[in-house]
């Protein structure tokens with residue numbers, strides 16, 4: 001049984017890790033990298049740190065408009081799948097790499113499994129929302145991380161090809177538990193861990209300068225880990241990121257992130273993965289969006305939607321409520337469930 005995983009962005013490398021590790025024991029597993037993320041800080045560091053085998057094929061899709069980027073990936077993936085002749089393909093999440101991988105494999109009549117199926121923001125303006133919906137409808141097996149995702153798939157008539165398997169990021173984080181120091185709020189570093197990268201927050205000069213201005217007025221120092229998209233857009237719009245309480249940092253690796261955020265009093269982000277990691281690790285989070293695909297994290301106010309950063313002037317990081325027991329994201333055996341179901345299909 002030959003399974004090919006198609007990945008291209010930082011969060012996909014993270015989700016790939018538990019699948020690559022488990023696959024070593026039960027099947028032939030090859031990795032194709034679409035080239036969507038090409039900076040070493042967004043790519044190489046994850047493969048080496050998480051001990052993921054090197055991709056067997058790299059496409060150079062690079063950046064560009066959504067259509068240009070997706071089209072370059074489609075052409076590259078097709079050539080590679082013709083050569084590799086996989087029995088099954090796995091795609092992850094909701095990026096342009098997900099859509100290109102699912103579309104290409106589906107048109108070649110290769111069985112496709114979609115990991116993180118059923119997530120919906122119900123905001124059609126997000127490029128990720130169309131990527132998810134299309135990938136779910138054309139894939140053959142849908143791996144839903146949560147009960148809410150299963151409900152979304154049911155609403156779209158997709159139940160009979162869906163399976164609730166839990167969350168790969170939850171599984172991965174548990175593997176590093178012994179490296180993580182959990183601190184009480186009073187022993188933390190008095191800072192906020194912050195990332196902003198979504199198109200909805202970075203692609204208009206008005207919105208981006210509003211967000212940077214609000215962050216600069218925070219009560220606590222903000223360590224802003226700068227994603228290349230934020231850097232590119234701020235340069236283009238002439239917006240200085242280095243203002244007031246903001247302290248600029250380069251993006252950091254997966255293990256550094258999960259072992260560092262517990263030292264911070266809070267997280268401010270528009271990343272789906274970081275929202276979940278903050279919740280798993282009981283770090284209060286403000287999500288700079290109007291909606292989230294991970295509503296389970298709202299429990300006891302550990303995550304709050306704050307698109308206009310209204311809470312920034314308050315002590316929002318003070319303990320929101322009782323720490324939730326994390327029961328909604330599976331048992332830490334998601335990779336086995338995914339691979340076993342796909343092999344049987």
Ligand code: UD1
Nearest residue numbers: 009010036037038039042063064095096127128228229232
């Ligand atoms: C993509 C995904 C998003 C995911 C994010 C994780 C889509 C539509 N979006 O967004 O869902 O949350 O990855 O990080 O697929 N750039 C670099 N170096 C790189 C990659 C990008 O400088 O290695 C810069 C370029 O200016 C590029 C911009 O970042 O135009 C955006 O990159 P792109 O891959 O289009 O989307 P992301 O914002 O990274």
